[in-house]
Each structure stands twice: as C-alpha cells, then as structure tokens.
Amino acid sequence: MxxxxxxxxxxxxxxxxxxxxxxxxxxxxxxxxxxxxxxxxxxxxxxxxxxxxxxxxxxxxxxxxxxxxxxxxxxxxxxxxxxxxxxxxxxxxxxxxxxxxxTAPPPWSEEREEFLRMLARWHDEVFQEDLERLTRRQELLREIDRALDERDRKRFEQLSAELRRMR
Missing domain, CATH: 3.40.1530.30 (Uncharacterised family UPF0302, N-terminal domain)
Known part of the structure; x- marks a missing residue:
C-alpha cells in the first residue's frame, strides 16, 4: 500500500x-x-x-x-x-x-574551546609517550638479539628484565 x-x-x-x-x-x-x-x-x-x-x-x-x-x-x-x-x-x-x-553542533564557548585544546594536548602527550615506549621496546629487542648473538647471558638477562618492567 x-x-x-x-x-x-x-x-x-x-x-x-x-x-x-x-x-x-x-x-x-x-x-x-x-x-x-x-x-x-x-x-x-x-x-x-x-x-x-x-x-x-x-x-x-x-x-x-x-x-x-x-x-x-x-x-x-x-x-x-x-x-x-x-x-x-x-x-x-x-x-x-x-x-x-x-544534527546541530554544540554551541561554541570559551570553556568548550579550552576543553578541546586540553584534550588535544593530552592526546598528543599520550601519543608521544606511547611512541617513546614503542621505540624503546624495539630498541631493547634489538639489543637482546645482539646479546644473544654475542652469547652475553648477563646482558641478555638485564635487558630482558627491563623489557618485562615495561609491560
């Protein structure tokens, strides 16, 4: 119908x-x-x-x-x-x-604008921390591989412990 x-x-x-x-x-x-x-x-x-x-x-x-x-x-x-x-x-x-x-966007206000700026800064800081942690983790894995290749047990254990602490 x-x-x-x-x-x-x-x-x-x-x-x-x-x-x-x-x-x-x-x-x-x-x-x-x-x-x-x-x-x-x-x-x-x-x-x-x-x-x-x-x-x-x-x-x-x-x-x-x-x-x-x-x-x-x-x-x-x-x-x-x-x-x-x-x-x-x-x-x-x-x-x-x-x-x-x-569908109207929220009204503009100074408080909202400041909140969005703070949120963007926080996001950038968290992203930067994650990036630094990831870079350090990759670096540790390369060093662990090198210690294994060189059969340096002490260095391997030290690096492995540091890697575990990162988690």
Missing amino acids: ERPRGTKSKADQIKAFLEQYQPKLSEARGFLQFMLSKEEILRRTDLVSDLSGYDCAILVSAKGSGTWPFLFRRGDKIYTKTSQAVVELMKSLPERIGLCLS
Whole structure:
C-alpha cells in the first residue's frame, strides 16, 4: 500500500537522517524504525527544529550534536528511554507529535574551546609517550638479539628484565 504524500515525505526525511547520521543513543535508531512502521504515528508527526508548542515532543540527536541523546516529553512527563516512549505511544496516540532530528553542533564557548585544546594536548602527550615506549621496546629487542648473538647471558638477562618492567 502506498503511503499518503505527507507521511512519505516524513518517512523519507527520517530514513535520510538514519542513513546520514548515527544517533547518540543507539536504541534511538530502533525507535525511529518503530515510528516508520506505524502509519498512524507518522501521520500525526511533524518534523520540526523547535519542540516548544508540542505537548508530545520527541528529540533524537545525532552523534556530535550538542543536544540531549533522546528525549520523549508528553505533557509534564519526560522520558529518556526509548522503551518508555514506545509504551507511552502505544497506550494512547496524541493528536500531534513534534519530532526533532537534531544534527546541530554544540554551541561554541570559551570553556568548550579550552576543553578541546586540553584534550588535544593530552592526546598528543599520550601519543608521544606511547611512541617513546614503542621505540624503546624495539630498541631493547634489538639489543637482546645482539646479546644473544654475542652469547652475553648477563646482558641478555638485564635487558630482558627491563623489557618485562615495561609491560
């Protein structure tokens, strides 16, 4: 059966979101697929960027966006689990449902910028430490091979002990 034009367009937009983005909350993918399978839910759903004004609102965020991973609001009750949202929708279907598929990046702030710089420095330091450890390990293995070739047992034991301490 062919979907009515409005629901087909909504379904296409939801499918496009799922193809292009990975939801922050992995269960949200299944929730959106649940919505796609329910014609009546799709018919009552409006795809919006602002959920204010909707008594029943659903937010699904893509990884990397600056919004909450998943949120289902019905009246004054808020649910953050997709299973709770499915139960609520199956109990009774609201007349209008606002669905926001958020891909907006987090807002810029000095604190966020500083955090990202600190994270980059930390990553570089950890990478440098790992690189130095790997280089030293390779150097020790070459020296151990040389000690074995020269039948230098004392040097072999000393280098082997140092290699074990690195682990």
